[in-house]
Amino acid sequence: MTSRELTALMKSSPVNCHKALVKEYGRYVYAIVYNKLRGCGTSEDIEECVSDVFAALFMQCEYDLSSENDLKYLIGTIAKRKAIDYFRSLSARGSHISETDEDDMRELVSDFSVDERVDRSELRRVLLDKIDELGEPDSTILIQKFYYNRNSKEIAESVSMTAAAVRQRCARAMDKLRTKLLEVGMGR
Amino acid sequence: MKEKNIFDVLENAEYDSMERLIDKCPEISDEQLEKIFVMSEKKFRKQRAEKERTKRDNSIKMTHGDVVEGVEHSKRPAWLTPLTTAASILLIAGIAIGSTAMLKRHTKPHGDGGITPAVTVTTSTGTGTNIVSTDENGSTITGTAVTTTTTTVTAKASDGKDNNTEETADTEFIKPFVGTWRYEMSSVNNLSIPESADYMGTVEITADAAYTMTDNSGNVTHGTISNAVEEIGGTRLQCLDFSSNEYSGTAFLTTRAYYVESRPYELHFGNSNIARLVREEHVETIETNWKSAYRKELVNLINAGTVFNDPMWDLQDIDGDGIPELFISSGTEKSDYVQIYYYENGNAIGINNTVQVLRFGDYGVTQISKEDHYIGYSYVDNIGVIYDLTRFEEHYPYNDMFIHYHQLDDPDDSPYGLNARPISEEEFNSWVSKFNSKNWISVGRQYYIGDFSPLLDN
Numbered sequence: 276m277t278s279r280e281l282t283a284l285m286k287s288s289p290v291n292c293h294k295a296l297v298k299e300y301g302r303y304v305y306a307i308v309y310n311k312l313r314g315c316g317t318s319e320d321i322e323e324c325v326s327d328v329f330a331a332l333f334m335q336c337e338y339d340l341s342s343e344n345d346l347k348y349l350i351g352t353i354a355k356r357k358a359i360d361y362f363r364s365l366s367a368r369g370s371h372i373s374e375t376d377e378d379d380m381r382e383l384v385s386d387f388s389v390d391e392r393v394d395r396s397e398l399r400r401v402l403l404d405k406i407d408e409l410g411e412p413d414s415t416i417l418i419q420k421f422y423y424n425r426n427s428k429e430i431a432e433s434v435s436m437t438a439a440a441v442r443q444r445c446a447r448a449m450d451k452l453r454t455k456l457l458e459v460g461m462g463r
Numbered sequence: 464m465k466e467k468n469i470f471d472v473l474e475n476a477e478y479d480s481m482e483r484l485i486d487k488c489p490e491i492s493d494e495q496l497e498k499i500f501v502m503s504e505k506k507f508r509k510q511r512a513e514k515e516r517t518k519r520d521n522s523i524k525m526t527h528g529d530v531v532e533g534v535e536h537s538k539r540p541a542w543l544t545p546l547t548t549a550a551s552i553l554l555i556a557g558i559a560i561g562s563t564a565m566l567k568r569h570t571k572p573h574g575d576g577g578i579t580p581a582v583t584v585t586t587s588t589g590t591g592t593n594i595v596s597t598d599e600n601g602s603t604i605t606g607t608a609v610t611t612t613t614t615t616v617t618a619k620a621s622d623g624k625d626n627n628t629e630e631t632a633d634t635e636f637i638k639p640f641v642g643t644w645r646y647e648m649s650s651v652n653n654l655s656i657p658e659s660a661d662y663m664g665t666v667e668i669t670a671d672a673a674y675t676m677t678d679n680s681g682n683v684t685h686g687t688i689s690n691a692v693e694e695i696g697g698t699r700l701q702c703l704d705f706s707s708n709e710y711s712g713t714a715f716l717t718t719r720a721y722y723v724e725s726r727p728y729e730l731h732f733g734n735s736n737i738a739r740l741v742r743e744e745h746v747e748t749i750e751t752n753w754k755s756a757y758r759k760e761l762v763n764l765i766n767a768g769t770v771f772n773d774p775m776w777d778l779q780d781i782d783g784d785g786i787p788e789l790f791i792s793s794g795t796e797k798s799d800y801v802q803i804y805y806y807e808n809g810n811a812i813g814i815n816n817t818v819q820v821l822r823f824g825d826y827g828v829t830q831i832s833k834e835d836h837y838i839g840y841s842y843v844d845n846i847g848v849i850y851d852l853t854r855f856e857e858h859y860p861y862n863d864m865f866i867h868y869h870q871l872d873d874p875d876d877s878p879y880g881l882n883a884r885p886i887s888e889e890e891f892n893s894w895v896s897k898f899n900s901k902n903w904i905s906v907g908r909q910y911y912i913g914d915f916s917p918l919l920d921n
Contacts, residue, residue: 293507297500306488310481313474322499329503331818334510338817352883353818360822367772367798395845396870398472399480407483418487421470425489433489456469 281346285336293333303347304328304354309423311358315365324361328354398461405455412436413448420445475845479873521808636690637672640703640722640730644668644740646676648716651765654736656915657749658759664713666740674705678713685709691719703730753806754918757789760804760811764791765912772796775827775908778917781855782836788814788855792827792907799827801907803838805858814860821860823853828908832901839898846870847878850898865894 284292308324316324331353406414412434419425419433427438427445434441476484491499644666651659664678668688676684686707693700701722705715716738720730728745732738741747749755761776772794778787781803789804789811800822804811813820823829824840831838838853838860847868854861865881879891910917 290504293504294500297496297503301491301496301499302488303485305491306485307481309488310474310476310484314471322495322502326499326502326506329499330506330510333503333507334514335818337507337511338514348883356819360819363798363800363822367794367796395472395475396477396480399476399870400873402469402472403480403483415487418470418484419489421468422473422484423487423489429489461469 281336289333289337292336293329296332296336297329300347300350301325304350307351307354308358308361311355311362312365313422313424315362320361320365324357325354327361328357331357401459401461402456405452405459408455409448409451413444413451416441416445417448417452477846477868477870478876517810517812520810634670634672636701637668637670637688637703640668640688641670642668643743644730645743646678646713646715646738646740648738649736651762651913651915652737653913653915654731654739655919656758656762657747658755659762660747663738665743676713680713682713684713693721750920751809753786753811754920756806756809756811757804758915758918760789760791761912761915761918772799773827774912775910776912777906777909779831779833779906781831781833781838782858783833790829790907795827795908797825800824801827801829803829803855807858812858814855814858816860816862821853821862823851824907828905830901830903830905832903834902837901839901839903841898850895852894852898863894865891867891 281292281296284295304325305321308321308328312321312324328350332350335349335353406417409417415434416430419430420427427441431438431441436444473480473484646663646666647654647660648663649656649659650661654660662679664676667675667677669675672688672690674686674688676686678684684707686705686709689704689706691702691704693702703720703722705718705720707714716732720732720740722730728742730740732740757778764771764774771792774794775792777790777792779790780787782788782805786806788806791802791804793799793801801824802820802822803814805814806812815821823838825842829838829840836855838855839851841848841850843849847866847870849864849866852863852865863882865886866879868876868878868880871878877885877887879886879888881890881894
């Protein structure tokens with residue numbers, strides 16, 4: 276959706292326009308907010324922050340939307356700023372995310388020792404590259420399992436497999452990833 | 464405690480890594496999207512209503528010749544006026560006849576000093592009508608008025624001499640205080656801050672040295688008042704001691720209230736300036752200016768409870784308009800910040816970019832450069848070295864954020880950014896030079912919360 280399309284939609288029906296924005300950019304905003312609040316907020320905090328982002332976006336649409344704006348960039352900027360605000364206040368409160376994953380897959384990933392001296396950006400790039408090398412659906416399963424904290428049943432729905440198959444693939448993919456990371460000198 | 468997870472390094476991702484994580488983000492269910500939409504819409508409507516209200520308040524300007532229109536007309540039945548007139552005449556006539564009968568009895572003593580039977584005087588305080596009457600046998604004549612409280616004083620049987628003089632003398636002290644009073648308490652324990660005075664109830668003091676208090680929840684308390692005098696530093700102070708007949712309802716802060724001649728409209732409880740009775744007709748004149756607006760903001764902060772860990776505040780004029788801005792610091796931790804308010808049309812308004820109220824600084828302080836009206840701060844975090852530079856002009860923040868990233872997803876990316884766009888090293892350095900050239904002073908934590916002295920005219 277471009278800013279011009281958005282402006283036109285706003286004129287015909289603001290509520291429908293808001294719905295369309297949430298539908299189109301909900302996942303995008305969620306991913307950005309999740310990335311910042313994953314370590315310090317609960318799922319309710321993340322939902323609150325996402326809804327704050329959209330409320331701010333609706334305000335911008337109502338009062339201050341220029342048709343020259345790059346909409347995706349604008350939404351991304353609002354999302355990052357709001358998420359940082361939430362991160363600050365949640366960190367100040369000292370709240371922590373609660374681990375609710377029911378199975379023991381997490382043990383697999385805790386074996387890695389992250390060397391804090393390694394540049395995190397490089398580490399991030401290498402990790403994502405190695406995960407991608409596993410191919411689909413393994414890369415999606417690992418990211419959704421260990422980064423997005425989804426359970427096997429939820430992942431099974433998104434990759435059209437059974438929960439048992441997801442667990443099995445996840446364990447094997449994690450073994451493969453461990454080997455790949457050892458080859459490049461990461462992990463122990 | 465959460466175990467170290469290698470996937471944690473994916474947090475705070477930028478650029479390409481973020482895009483890859485967005486691609487793999489699970490689909491959000493329709494129910495969850497609907498929930499987010501409903502929450503967002505609710506927050507949006509609230510923010511819009513707030514903004515519209517502020518806009519509307521700011522645009523109302525009454526001039527001398529303006530006429531208020533659109534007042535609702537009320538209709539009353541035509542027969543109501545003659546009926547109420549007739550009822551009033553009857554009531555007045557009743558009072559006149561009753562009073563005459565009583566006066567006659569007092570002017571004609573019973574013979575040769577015989578014993579007068581015991582008499583009960585009933586004083587009723589209610590809908591504005593007092594009825595005082597007895598017949599010769601000592602029976603009380605009751606009126607038609609609705610009564611809400613009754614105090615009964617029974618005079619001793621006399622030997623024919625009039626007891627009335629003695630009774631009047633006992634309650635003489637209360638005469639200057641008879642009437643309706645508001646009971647007020649300060650929410651910040653300081654009635655010098657007029658914005659902090661909360662209405663707690665209405666107190667009716669009657670000529671028989673009794674009182675009735677109706678608190679703001681509708682609870683009614685009755686009690687009596689006795690006379691007292693205190694001498695402080697050679698000055699005699701008139702005091703009233705309030706004694707409640709009940710244990711329910713709102714009690715006064717202390718039992719003793721003091722009267723000072725310089726403030727004839729007020730009876731204050733204790734010496735702490737926390738609670739007082741104010742005559743109903745007395746209207747406190749509060750000048751509306753930046754000081755009153757900022758006092759109100761600070762009172763709201765105190766009344767909101769423990770929003771911040773260790774708040775303090777400050778006054779500094781950033782934009783050089785002669786009216787200082789109010790700085791409220793949230794505490795002293797790394798994540799603590801400063802919110803800045805400016806004065807406009809009687810209100811303190813948080814500096815905002817129309818989307819959100821901005822927060823400045825870290826560790827609860829920020830820097831300002833008064834000469835050229837800038838707010839600025841810099842800090843280091845896991846993204847890089849971040850500079851935030853805001854020019855505050857005509858009550859709007861023109862903000863630039865420039866960053867030297869120390870992590871890059873793509874080695875080909877520029878490690879320098881301005882407002883989330885890549886820039887060259889030269890451009891970045893020129894922004895840093897601009898930042899460093901300012902005559903910064905660190906502000907935000909000059910006064911303790913509860914210290915209103917810089918905001919009081921005296």
